Amino acid sequence: MITQEQKEITKLDVNKIRIDFPILNTNIYGHSLVYFDNAATTQKPNQVIDSISDYYKNYNSNVHRGVHHLSQMATDRFEEARRTVRDFINAESEKEIIFTRGTSDSINLIASSFGKAFVRKGDRVLITAMEHHSNIVPWQILCEDREAQLDVIPIDEKGELIFEEFEKLLDSDVRILALPYVSNSLGTVNPVKKIIEAAHSHGVPVLLDAAQAVQHIPVDVKELNVDFLAFSSHKIYGPTGMGILYGKEEWLEKIPPYQGGGEMIHTVTFEKTTYNELPFKFEAGTPNIAGAIGLDSALKYVTNLGIDSIHIYENKLYQYALEKLSSIKELTFIGEAKERAGAISFVIENTHPFDVGEILDKQGIAVRTGHHCTEPIMDQFKIPGTIRASFSFYNTKDEVDRLVLGLNRAKQMLL
Amino acid sequence: MITQEQKEITKLDVNKIRIDFPILNTNIYGHSLVYFDNAATTQKPNQVIDSISDYYKNYNSNVHRGVHHLSQMATDRFEEARRTVRDFINAESEKEIIFTRGTSDSINLIASSFGKAFVRKGDRVLITAMEHHSNIVPWQILCEDREAQLDVIPIDEKGELIFEEFEKLLDSDVRILALPYVSNSLGTVNPVKKIIEAAHSHGVPVLLDAAQAVQHIPVDVKELNVDFLAFSSHKIYGPTGMGILYGKEEWLEKIPPYQGGGEMIHTVTFEKTTYNELPFKFEAGTPNIAGAIGLDSALKYVTNLGIDSIHIYENKLYQYALEKLSSIKELTFIGEAKERAGAISFVIENTHPFDVGEILDKQGIAVRTGHHCTEPIMDQFKIPGTIRASFSFYNTKDEVDRLVLGLNRAKQMLL
Amino acid sequence: MTIKEKQDEIIADFSFFEDWMDKYEYIIQLGKELPLIDEAFKTDDKLIKGCQSRVWMHAEEKEGKVLFSADSDALITKGLVSLVIKVLSGHSAEDIHNADIYFIDQIGLKSHLSPTRSNGLLSMLKQMKLYALALKTRHQLEK
Amino acid sequence: MTIKEKQDEIIADFSFFEDWMDKYEYIIQLGKELPLIDEAFKTDDKLIKGCQSRVWMHAEEKEGKVLFSADSDALITKGLVSLVIKVLSGHSAEDIHNADIYFIDQIGLKSHLSPTRSNGLLSMLKQMKLYALALKTRHQLEK
Numbered sequence A, B: 001m002i003t004q005e006q007k008e009i010t011k012l013d014v015n016k017i018r019i020d021f022p023i024l025n026t027n028i029y030g031h032s033l034v035y036f037d038n039a040a041t042t043q044k045p046n047q048v049i050d051s052i053s054d055y056y057k058n059y060n061s062n063v064h065r066g067v068h069h070l071s072q073m074a075t076d077r078f079e080e081a082r083r084t085v086r087d088f089i090n091a092e093s094e095k096e097i098i099f100t101r102g103t104s105d106s107i108n109l110i111a112s113s114f115g116k117a118f119v120r121k122g123d124r125v126l127i128t129a130m131e132h133h134s135n136i137v138p139w140q141i142l143c144e145d146r147e148a149q150l151d152v153i154p155i156d157e158k159g160e161l162i163f164e165e166f167e168k169l170l171d172s173d174v175r176i177l178a179l180p181y182v183s184n185s186l187g188t189v190n191p192v193k194k195i196i197e198a199a200h201s202h203g204v205p206v207l208l209d210a211a212q213a214v215q216h217i218p219v220d221v222k223e224l225n226v227d228f229l230a231f232s233s234h235k236i237y238g239p240t241g242m243g244i245l246y247g248k249e250e251w252l253e254k255i256p257p258y259q260g261g262g263e264m265i266h267t268v269t270f271e272k273t274t275y276n277e278l279p280f281k282f283e284a285g286t287p288n289i290a291g292a293i294g295l296d297s298a299l300k301y302v303t304n305l306g307i308d309s310i311h312i313y314e315n316k317l318y319q320y321a322l323e324k325l326s327s328i329k330e331l332t333f334i335g336e337a338k339e340r341a342g343a344i345s346f347v348i349e350n351t352h353p354f355d356v357g358e359i360l361d362k363q364g365i366a367v368r369t370g371h372h373c374t375e376p377i378m379d380q381f382k383i384p385g386t387i388r389a390s391f392s393f394y395n396t397k398d399e400v401d402r403l404v405l406g407l408n409r410a411k412q413m414l415l
Numbered sequence C, D: 001m002t003i004k005e006k007q008d009e010i011i012a013d014f015s016f017f018e019d020w021m022d023k024y025e026y027i028i029q030l031g032k033e034l035p036l037i038d039e040a041f042k043t044d045d046k047l048i049k050g051c052q053s054r055v056w057m058h059a060e061e062k063e064g065k066v067l068f069s070a071d072s073d074a075l076i077t078k079g080l081v082s083l084v085i086k087v088l089s090g091h092s093a094e095d096i097h098n099a100d101i102y103f104i105d106q107i108g109l110k111s112h113l114s115p116t117r118s119n120g121l122l123s124m125l126k127q128m129k130l131y132a133l134a135l136k137t138r139h140q141l142e143k
């Protein structure tokens, strides 16, 4: 139920917003760009682009330990970014915010360091059948190294987790559960609060892959009571090469460092090295300073629009797209979970997704086709891939209409 | 011996070059900035800054596997960057160029993956007494995991490797030798060609930490016959969050992947995952696309000036600085190797480096003070740290004179 | 027609089309017309790697000429395969191996295909030339 | 003088200086004047973490007043320590614990110290307040 107040805040002025994103004016083969590949990466507002240039033009310097003014400025802004992230996900402390290269890097960090500390021969690690490869392969590598077992919570034909099966898999041999908040290929929003509670009741910590969540729905790590959470800057309007790992302080204290190098040490001798305190213990080497500063601007941009407003606006657009796409009778949705966000996947009878994607491209419409790094889902649905349209707050109903027109044209040509 | 031709190419027009670097116009406490902290990170020319903005404004998109035009453009430019790196260090093939987050990330990758494949209980790993922490800690972690032994090649009081000691340490238990091309705190340029030959004659592969080399001297991996080489974009005029790992194809084929995720796989099922070919096998997750594009511009900028010309110009400036600094009688150089580049470290009798650095800063002069992430060197020289001035081709003799003036002022205040 | 003449013909054909949609219509039409490969040949060892879509290709030699046939699960890919087969099929192994293939660049296909697709096209070409090379070498050995 | 008054005095002192070099001259002067800590107290457990330079601090209580003494291997650090000691030393544990320390910000020191230095200063302050808190708690328990 949407209250009056919520109705007010849904009034995002999309035309005004679009001015902030220079790339949206691009022409592709003579058509104005319709960018529906937001789940792969989002576009960047001028605010983000300018903050990066500003950094390089005015106060570029290596951070921490510097004695000079530029280093001070860079350090201040870099650490401000950490506090911005802390506030954005409502973490308890900035010690819980680790800067990484991206979601994949964050997950690898946990798989490796948590694995080293807690996963032993015969233990089990739980993931779901709707993972992105980035939340499969690190655990496979861990389980192979440790002779542990990787178990998979199945999904039903709608693309929802089968909760009863999950509960059956939960027992005292499970060391950690890793799952996506929102699926990147099906759009499924998992009932993570309930899942985390169930896992915790068996003493199992949970890592949330929030790569497709933070840009669409409000995420509050305290309310979720989640143990680890990972996301990528480039999917939430920030720069590439930058990611976040949130971890509860008590967990981060318990697990060993991941990489070795500058920054993450306290003292080094050849005999014995002691590690720095959180969050630096997990940040080896010169960090992506411009990346942090750009992410800071991106999160401020999103906060300024209001993540609630974004959620409401995008949800409306999502429903509109579902309705319009349904008018194409050869179209089958892949993923029909009750709660969905971000991406819509579908196939068109007797056509190959790749062909459809290419013809859409020639009409200026950017979608993604293929397995979306979720091959096991494609295997389950017995398809080579899907066409995926994924949305942002800068997309419009007109653009959805152009997608539907484009699909009809593709159908005409291919069938 | 400098030939006539070399004399010609030394004529870098530093005034023209400085226009490319907007930050060099900054005022610090009313003084124009003298930036002598180049070993920590270099400043960026407009060419680099603009290429990043241009990417985000005109063709930002996730790379590889995309069916649409923007993705094509981004992929082309991203892979062009890889070829630029290949040519810059004269690698055989772009398969040998792995994009990482920085030197530390590159070294960690090798310590972990090479370690997994080749380092067993009782084996030995060789490093030197002049390592940056980033080339110590990853090997310590590896050796602890594998119950291997870390051996250290000592240096003499001039800051040069003791070759005879190195030869004594070389035997068939050594699995790998890791060492810096140029020391970041002493400026020592190691005779790496000779060292690599000696190591190879015992069948020991070599990793070169070239973080302080590639921006100062021509580096040719084929001529060096080096097995692995690591460097950071941000130290060679490129963006932060970006690094390079070069590895001989035969070695990279032999070692397992490091991180798991998107990009680095060929096919994924829950039972069995097969890995992508080189270089993608080592690149998990969305890469730092803007980082690669910025690095591409940076290397083109450096190539355009000519790395030989840079080397000659910087060397002149280095010698000038040595001479001028020698005029301060309370000053002692730390590191007096015959061959040096990049950084000059020193201490001033009865003053703390930290105090000197702070007073220089107030005069607009940025140097670094402390242990420069090389604590073992400080322990060997029994000092708490040094003052380090490190140079770039955009620095001038006038700036060196300002440093000397600034040091004299600091001396006055502190003594 | 020589390989060169065939390429020039395709280039001429494509120059008639004003926009990319028309070019694609044409490519798709070619795809629909491509004689299907014998189902017996649609095996994994005939599969060409490097495509989002799958391509099977079979080659055989008859009376000194190499004949290619192919199929794909995607129609545009099939059309592209068809173009390449048009150009190369029916020539001697020697000619195929030495052929300079320029029509893809000239009709602007390369820069307008998705990277995956153009990689696929390139690996297909490579495969065909490799096959020709293998035949050529065998002929030389037999001499 | 109260802690507040002492801070205001320092702020007034600093307002005379036109540029940062003069401020530093003054801080260094203070450093040179700081009464040295008893060598016996320069032990690892008196060492304060978080500095590029090292700071040893000793505290004791006399007649209801907390007295701090300190030393550092760096002169500017010593000067800064001296400022903080000037402000806090000689007050009751209660007052020290409750004190609002604003002079560092007001004289612009915080934004002009290198991050390492200002972190060092902050951890020093924290240490002093912690010591005061410990004393205060002991007093309350003794009551």
Ligand SMILES: Cc1ncc(COP(=O)(O)O)c(C=O)c1O
Pocket (backbone or CB within 6 Å): A261, A262, A284, A285, A286, A287, B039, B040, B102, B103, B104, B105, B132, B134, B135, B180, B182, B183, B184, B209, B211, B212, B232, B373
């Ligand atoms: C010799 C050397 N190695 C490694 C590094 C680490 O580089 P990064 O911090 O970019 O990972 C540095 C940089 O300080 C260095 O000077």
Ligand SMILES: Cc1ncc(COP(=O)(O)O)c(C=O)c1O
Pocket (backbone or CB within 6 Å): A039, A040, A102, A103, A104, A105, A132, A134, A135, A180, A182, A183, A184, A209, A211, A212, A232, A373, B261, B262, B284, B285, B286, B287
């Ligand atoms: C659900 C999910 N997890 C993880 C990732 C990996 O993110 P990155 O490529 O930024 O590391 C993605 C991005 O494609 C994703 O959608």
